[in-house]
Amino acid sequence: MTDDAAPLPTLDDLLATARVVALPLVTRFRGIDVREAMLFEGPEGWTEFSPFAEYDDDEASAWLAAAVDFGWTAPPPALRDRIPVNATVPAVDPDSVGAVLARFPGCRTAKVKVGGGDEPLSADVARVRAVRHALGPEGRIRVDANGGWNVDEAEHAIHALAPFDLEYVEQPCATVAELAEIGVRVKYMGIPIAADESVRRADDPLAVAEAGAADLLVIKAQPLGGIRRALRIIAAAGLPVVVSSALDTSVGLAMGARLAASVPSLDYDCGLGTASLLAADVTRDPLLPVDGAIEVRRVLPDPALLQRYDAGPERTDWWIERLGRAHAVLADARS
Template structure:
């Protein structure tokens, strides 16, 4: 059941968190937080997303705030460092914000940059982490099949753990996986799961070796667990640049997976100059458990009245969609 809008609005707070480094075009991350009977939850679809897509995020937030969650199987989650599309000279400073992380996810295919920039960045990460570090790359679906094949060849020398969402469509992923299968570099699907009307299509098509799942965009922890179970593929839990409240939901999802072979992308709190609570990686891990925002930080990080009103209106529209869908 979707709770009344008034119950959500009663505790709703909109925050604007400054980033230490521009990430996916974002300098300040906005989110709407609210408290339900089970604890605090986060509603933070990216601003360009439609109300229809954003309403799924709201369903995930409501589920976390109003519904008891599955019992965790782990108390701590290993996480990866996240390296934005920075110049090679900034890599060491970024990695320093992720103490103890043995894995790094490197953003590639940034608009306005070249493959040579990606190669230089990944090389800098490999040099910083040494031969035992694990490196995965994420193209956010920006390459076509030929570009992706060429890029994977160019980056293979750095011993990639996997390539995340190299192409946008399931058909492209399937073709690329066939082309590069001999290289032994797994293909992971992110947007093809969380932004798809059928999140299982990528598994049925044999288009990916791994799934990258996110709690809020998939409508909550129970639904995300169902998708993983039906897909029958290994899963990695990642954030959508969440505040600490959303990261706590992601950690609870990771803690509930029957198997968890990979470090998860839940250390992104380290990319914020300040957060509403502290869930930054320590010794390469984050703890599992619900969090409450710090009251003083909620005040200091509050969004402007104009942005707060924008988020309240968005919440209202998305709530109406959930009520209409039953």
């Protein structure tokens, strides 16, 4: 256990306040229509444990470490009280782009999902074209392929999307070696390559930086084990960063916002406006973008909303069992 890691609460301590919610999404995203999350309250306030369902117990234990860090340890000093955020455009048809962007008032940057396995490149081009038309020439567009292309596909796609003046391309390919190769191939185009999955789902989150395979890193507090560990990774990598969310509730977004507030240099708009993708939240005062930014603050869940969006006995039991397994992995790693 690192010197600044929060002591691990007992499983009973976590379960004493645990609530599991199932929040509907406005638009299907990451293949889901409902986002489930477990929330519990620590001495510092409410915190979130919400690894995606397909993640194994080892990965989930990092998310639990982040929840404990945020709920049981005072955060590092904040350097800013508002975080500029980007709009997030799922894999929608071009006619739906305007409605999506309207949910992100004041945002000057849009991240557009591309590279979906069921869609042709022409659909990605049409979506990005619609976003450029909506934002105008001064808007910023970044695209995210979630590692969905091989190197040749990525090169072809980046050429096709380059006329829309891309800020960067996020995780065009799955592996560090592929990221390094595509970076070389498109270097002359001046379009930076960002790494996301190669940081948060890697055994060594610094490997992509050490290999020179990315120009910037997308950093997420929950998958990386919490604010303090994420800050150490940022310092060691020495690259610009974008702090992003994992489709969290506003409780989890508060953790991401506090991480972004503690980063010494924040040159890019952050991916922390995703409460706008939720059709419901756990608080009456969600962390929605206002004038293109979200506040840095703790979030207090509303008991009536926790009840309304309760995930039900079967899913709650599933999350309790998962919490127990992740807790055992984390306890073993810290022993």
